[in-house]
Each structure stands twice: as structure tokens, then as C-alpha cells.
Amino acid sequence: MLTKKQKRFLRAQSHHIQPIFQVGKAGVGEQMIxxxxxxxxxxxxxxxTVLQNCMMDQEDVVEALLEGTASYIVQVIGHTIVLYKRAQKQPKIMLPES
Known part of the structure; x- marks a missing residue:
């Protein structure tokens, strides 16, 4: 579980990142996960990014992503979802302590 301080740190880190996935009409599938x-x-x-033509509700998309990836939700703003998961092999982001 991420603390408020860690989420704030990750939101700041994610500000300049561009979305690399789009959830469209097909929704969230095994290949996408x-x-x-x-x-x-x-x-x-x-x-x-969740596209306008997505048949799934945005909350269902978030739930499917969290279940499938075992990641943490950092932020949902508009149609954009920010996810964080610590890398197993070589962690890059050092989270601040609580």
C-alpha cells in the first residue's frame, strides 16, 4: 500500500510521462495485461489512457488492471490512469519513506 507522501511523489514523477497504452473497444484483455x-x-x-469508445466502465478498467498486474493505483484523472509497480530485478524509483 502506498502512503499519501509516496503517491504525491509518484504523481510528480508521472507528470512528464506520456501514456503508452490505450484501452479501447476491446477492453482489458489477457494480452494487454x-x-x-x-x-x-x-x-x-x-x-x-481509456478511450471514449471503450465498452467497459472506467472503474471496471481500473479494477481489471489492478487485479491483472498486482500494481498500485497512483492517480486517475480524466481518462488517464497512472500505475506503479516496483521492478523485481532492478528498481529505478526510490520511494520516500512514509
Whole structure:
């Protein structure tokens, strides 16, 4: 679980990042979860955009992403979701202590 201080730190880090995934009409599938997991391992902090034509409710998209990736939600703002997951092999982002 991320503390408020850690979320604030991660929000600041994610400000300049561009979304690298888009959830569209097909919703969140197994292949997308696999790709997001790989991206989280490489980058630790990613942005995902939910497109207007997505058939899933945005809350359902967030829930599916969290279940499938075991990551933490940093922020949901508009149609953009920011996820964080500490890399297993080489962590890059050092979170502040509580």
C-alpha cells in the first residue's frame, strides 16, 4: 500500500510521462495485461489512457488492471490512469519513506 507522501511523489514523477497504452473497444484483455506487466517491470511507472469508445466502465478498467498486474493505483484523472509497480530485478524509483 502506498502512503499519501509516496503517491504525491509518484504523481510528480508521472507528470512528464506520456501514456503508452490505450484501452479501447476491446477492453482489458489477457494480452494487454501481459504487455502492461512487461512495461511496469521495465519502467515501474506508466500512464494508460481509456478511450471514449471503450465498452467497459472506467472503474471496471481500473479494477481489471489492478487485479491483472498486482500494481498500485497512483492517480486517475480524466481518462488517464497512472500505475506503479516496483521492478523485481532492478528498481529505478526510490520511494520516500512514509
Amino acid at each position: 501481459r504487455q502492461i506487466n512487461e512495461a511496469l517491470e521495465a519502467r515501474e511507472l506508466i500512464k494508460i
